[in-house]
Amino acid sequence: MKLRHFWLVSVAATGMLAATGGPAAASADYELAYWPMNEAPGSRTMHDATGHGFDGRIGDDVAVGLRSGERIAYGFERLEPDTPPAKPSHLVVVPDDDRLDPGTRDYAIGMRLRTRDYFGNIVQKGQATVAGGSFKLQIPNGRVQCWFRGSRTSLLVTAPEPINDGQWHTVRCERTGDGVTLFVDQREVASRDGWTGSIANSWPIAIGGKTTCDQVDVGCDYFAGDIDYIAVDVDEPGW
Template sequence: MGSRRSAVLLTAALTVLTIGAAAPAEADSDRVVAFWSMNEPSGTSRMLDSSGNGLHGRVGDEVGTGTPAETDRGYRFERLEPDTPPARPGHLVVVPHHAALNPGSRNFAVTLRLRTTGKFGNIVQKGQATVAGGSFKLQIPNGRVECTYRGSAGTVEVFAPYRINDGYWHMVKCARVRGGVALIIDGRLVASKTGWTGPIANGWPVTIGGKLDCDQVEVGCDYYAGDLDYVLIETD
């Protein structure tokens, strides 16, 4: 009975967070924490947050901007050999820490549109596996999206049941609510798991394209390879 009740709560909470993963233009502005449309021209060094909250980011000099994307322009992250030094911080987009970017105890979701033929890489994250305060992350091992939230009460993660590294554009939403964690791909709920992570709050920046604290020897940087059209963070 307990597990059934948790599943009902998860579904209800996800409905509040728009389970269909609306496109950014349709997202409720009251819920938007940050929207990085990635429409900047080639050669830009600043990723703009169009939510009005001022959560702008720094674009590394190895990130390809102005790349043709699904809706306008996007960013391209070239493939780098895994676990091959040196670390390449220029491969990342970094958004400085802000408390609003922490899930805390709120319902929280990260939505993005990607296109890749790669088989690995961390797409977006705040914090890393052992940092104090918890972390969240979307990665794509073996071409299957993994959605992870780690908080004071534990870790809840879900995995896509199929690969999406087919060279086509896909919309991915990774949501954490009181009832659990869910993964939505192209408007369809593909995986969910009940359980409460507890609050998540760390002092780390958001990184897009891989890890910040890594050396490619002791800690792999898990660099993402592929294109991104946008990243949207919402709460409720």
């Protein structure tokens, strides 16, 4: 079964209406994980609202409970690229779980964010050369990129326009058997045909940069900006 081109956060899960900047429709086949990122200031656990238990550890340098109108978000400060030392406290980390791997399923990641910077990895599972493949969303030159690397091939899609204007934007990337498609503000902006093959690794989901890096030989690619939510949907639960 193919994923429909849905917006990833259902009204039931978020309590948000389109008038408040939420998704225009709710037709997700299966909501695997949803992190509303609405914890109170000082919280160090990111809660998965689906009840599946994919809670994460919020690093001490991540600002929690930031308010922007009716939204509550996490804030990630700007760190100079490739400048030691590494700061793992800049990250939010969800422990590895086989259920979070794309495998061969249709798999989509959605989020709302804002930034004025031009670099950084937003969310990823695995890094460029790890066994089992990997995926990530990043924002070089202020333009969102989505990359899925599987057992067959890698597919990278890049938004044609930057979004580092300090305004809130929704982003969604979908990997199916037909290819990879990127949406920005509910509009398809880039796609590539092909089949990546299976993706399954033993790495955590990292939000805000890389977990294994030293800012010398391996840059940490720290994201700078605010994130309002991240959600993962699949065509079937896989368990």
